[in-house]
Amino acid sequence: MTAFSAAGDGQLLPLIARVATGDRTSFGRLYDLTVNRLFAVVRAILRRPDLAEEALQETFVRVWQKASLFEEGRSPAMTWLAAIARNQAIDLGRRAAERPGESLEGKEAAAAQTVLPEAELALELKRLRDCLSQLPEDRQEMVLLAYYQGWSGEELAAQFSRPVITGKTPRRRSLFALRECIDG
């Protein structure tokens, strides 16, 4: 069981099932139960509040459209919702970055968030962290910056200016090493 029980499967699964049939009342309830947590997810990636708000609403549009594709048992409902939110935030961040003058905003302050907390670690997170810790430190940081801040390969390269870490090949090598460790 994952430990982040903002709202658990017990509450969320029946709602998602009803949303999949087009039930708007359940959609409203699902929105109420998850909007603040999902806002935290998009806000971590998008520092501009207006973009974060846009990504949040886009997230719920996707939830409405994709509820029937949710596979119970594959992942906890909150994880599924958070993945949708992350993807919307990253997509929107990429599109915004392509508009002039809107790139790399707030990137300097971001590195502070790349330390995983020791306390309250769920089992899966502990395992993932153990696997991450087997990577060289700068590669750990690269993975976390990409995951939590939505940094693109290009942005990572600009920040680290060390192609040996941030190039596509070493990045994928790090990911594959992580996969070997996690999948055991």
Added chain:
Amino acid sequence: MADLEEREGLAAEYVLGTLDAGERAVAERDMARDPGFADLVAGWERRLSPLVGVLLWKPLPTAPRYVTVFESEGPGPAFVASVDLAKGTISMRPISASAPAGKAYELWAVGGGRDKPQSLGVITADFRIPAERLGKTDSTILGETIFAVSLEPEGGSPTGQPTGPVMFTGKLNPTE
């Protein structure tokens, strides 16, 4: 098959979030039409998803927010609206479909001390207006305000009052 590793790498980077906009679009298209690739992506979502728990635990932003889902009888488009008093914005998104050709959806505030419906504007794909447009926005008035969406000619009601049928209504509920 020679590019199995390339596909696995693309799936991993899609989930990690390191692809640029063009590469992400390609990955999303492949997911939709290639179940094998979608499975690769799902595998990486599973491996990395514990990280998202850290975000879900983080202290929440405390801005008072009010949200509503606009409901209607039967199938048809509905909307999600949110009012953020701290940022002073009202925003609204259609969930599905759009107004029929030559028509537009217009948002109105009704009640809450208003004599007549007050137009908040024609709803566009990225509808966002300053909350001051509502006038006084204390929580009592907001709670008593009914938001309604009517079907109007393109460009909105010509009279300043709703002329077409009211399609959807909603009230705002504070979140947490």
